[in-house]
Amino acid sequence: MFHRRRSEADFADEIRTHLELEADDLRQEGVSPEEARFKARRTFGNVRAAQESFYARGRWVWLDRLLRDLRFGVRSMRLSPGFTLTAVLTLALGIGANTAVFSVMNAVLLRSLPVADPQRVVYINTSGAPNGTGTIDSNDTLSYAVYQALRQPSGALSDVMAVGLLSGSRIGVRIGSLPEQAEADMVSGNFFSGLGVRILRGRGFTSEDESRSASVLVLSYDYWTRRFDRDPRVLGTTIYVKSVPFTVTGIAAEGFEGVEPTHSTDFWIPLQNRAEFNVLGNAPENGKLYQNNPTWWCLRLMARLAPGVSRAQAVDRLQPIFQQAARTGLGNLHPGERPVVLSFTDAKVFAGFEDEYGKPLRMLMTMVGLVLLIAITNLILLLMARNAARQREFSLRLAIGARPAELLRQLLTESVLLVVSGGVLAWGFSIVATRVLARWALIESSLAPDRTVLLFTCGVLALSAVVLGVAPFRTAISGGAELALKTNAATAYTDSGKSRLGKTIVALQMALCLVLLVGAGLLTRTLENLRNIPLGMNTTGLVVFGLNPQVVHNQPELVRFYRELQTRLRALPGVESTTVMSNRLGSWWSNNSSFMIDGHEARNPDGTIALARSNDIGPNFFRTIEVPVLFGREFTDADGESKHYVAIVNELLAQRYFPNQSPLGHQINGLAIVGVVANHKYRSMDETPIPMAWWDYEQGPGEGEMNVEMRVRSADALAILPSVQKVVAQMDPNAPLIEPTLQRDQFERTIGQQILFARLAEFFGLLAVVLVATGLYGTLAYRVNRRAAEIGVRMAVGARRGQVVWMILRDSLVLTGIGVVVGFPLAVLAGRALASSLYGVQALDPATYLFAVAGVVVVALGAGVAPASRAASIDPLSALRME
């Protein structure tokens, strides 16, 4: 039962009545009215204490105290806005950087696919594709024959899902009247049910959809949001995929972005059995699609383990089945060839990224950890300085009866306030940062912080709050109650222990700063070196775009289409020359195969079968990208009409297989070599030279998707794109320009990871410098303040201003010196750890170390200048008057 609480006022009334009644009684006993009132009060005792007890009765006293502490904390924070702002920003940057990097690490290295029971889902991998097969990724893609074999009931797997890429990049779709590009995969009928991905609206696929090659389509939640504004009426509408109409029948659950690492799939269609939908958009090889071609390993396979079967058991049971299926269409093993081996990997969002990103991410995590350490120690310095200034306040409170525990509680409350405000800012910062990072790294999958990250951040926040609350406590109470009675500025703040702690922290920060600067320096040099790698071609004004014309159905049409297109493109103002190629330069794509030189299989010097990279290109290719033709000539229009099959090789291939002779007239794969070109980059910027050959696409079997390269004479080469789009639209209204970009940018994407890490390292190095500088500045400024009287005395007895300045700067330089000495071995360790991420620079690069040392010295001097000049401008008289 609840009844109205009695108010404190009512209780006070009662006590007042008591005093009056008591006084009345005393008066009746003959005491004078004045005396009666006084005596009544005296006999009552402590009125306030009684009222306080009444107030405390039945209350959540701790909550009450907490609220009071919070109010007090907010008030004292508002009193020093400069301190609060610095502290909160420092924390926000320190913790935000950690949250962001951890978030990326979590997404890339730890996060599982958002599927049901992800521990039971695996990617199926192979140790390689057998000799004599073609592959997209030698470990990740398998043949349709393997898919068929593995999905036979074996008791090991309950589902096997297949994914086929429709294109190496994006495909053309039409939703309204204009063509656009989208990312799409074709998948097996059990894709959604096997993975356990919920279908939000409509339906997913069935095995019937797969066997009939049904023209149905499931949108991803993200694409539905982005492209259709979450309009439910999109179900049942038609989307033209490569000009073929598909009906939207479902929308997948939120958060599922497909199974291609770093890519976010826009929609899925069932596996198709028609030429337009051959994997990668390739033309059928000898009339065979991926489904009938056992020597094309092009499907990504996933599986769900059968209940109660462990991974090892499943692999054991499937190994013979797999190895038998792998031989389909190949016959017996070649002499010396080992059978390929099946294996499973975790169904992570970024499957297979551990190798590439694991190390740099851990390194970045260490860097931001150091930044956080600097940030926290900075705040400890700031808090110590601030609390030293508040020593009088604390002493006074101790003197009037506050217990040390109460002071500690208040300090903890204040640090919690700081940390919470910093944490909230940090969370916002990290959400923005992960988005920016994803864009820089060209990652479409979400890197946004999730619950794991939240837990991590809360842990960091809690730890920071405790450290920041407890560390300055000693300073706060060290004055003791008696300090309140002292008024002398010179004696009030003297605690050698405290300034020793402060000095240690500053030296430690300098050491950490040195480590970060060395790391940032090494990575920046690496980036410089990577960027300056000669590509062997001139990329100025080179624009590239992909095209997948749907109006083309055979080789002669293809050649006609591109010849006509190029004629029209060359007519555009500013276009100097154009060419076409199958694999886009700098896109990681390449054809790799063994090859025959004059009828013999080419071998490496060690006797193993040699591989050459190749590309199908059109006439004018080398003239357009400006690669010198050393001997012979490049392809011409005449080659396209001729039955005399020709090839071009690079310098390296010529030197290795035709030493001291001209390769012209010899044969590669039965084609006559008509030219030798200088070595230049093909797949990526940091690749090592490899033997290469080029075929004339006009003579070849024909490819679906081609890339067009054009040299534009214009400051803003990309400005040509709208007119290009118009030209293309005249020839094929359904074909969008696929990923149009500058050739230079395309190449830089291949060092995108290094660029990203170097930029981040630079950012964190800079952050460390700023933090250390503010921390040092704060400490020095505080000490100059504290020593104002002493400095005044020194100057009064004849110290010159220069000596005072030197006294302050010397402090800061000595700390820096200690920091450098301590930090140097640490930096060497860090450099060693980085070694494998470096390019063209040694882990012990002297210039970088000099730069880093110079950096911290500049920080030390920079942070010391203002306090030193303040010290020098102290007026001895007024400083002494402070006494």
Add this chain to the structure above:
Amino acid sequence: MPTQPSDDRIALLQGTLDLLILRTLLLGPCHGQGVARSIGRQSEEVLFVDHGSLYLALQRLEDRKWIRARWGVSENNRRARFYELTAKGREQLMEKTSQWNRLTEAMGRILNSGPQSEEV
């Protein structure tokens, strides 16, 4: 959790004071100051009641519904808060009185017995 400071320190006093208050109110409704005076007078000024504690004790008894209170007018025309025993309070008074009697009897027996008891 409601906290009452220094609970254990005044536990004994509390019990005693509660009993005295209940006994005083058995004579009829009375305000706080009257209760204090009455206890002082009846104990021939041996017992002094700390007034602050008294009012807190009154409040506690009221919270327990052993007594109830309402504002009224005193004999010398002052507005005062009058306390009155409830049925539950009367019951408690009987029980506590007998407990107290047994306690004092037992204490008396021990304290008044001679040192010879150790020789038995």
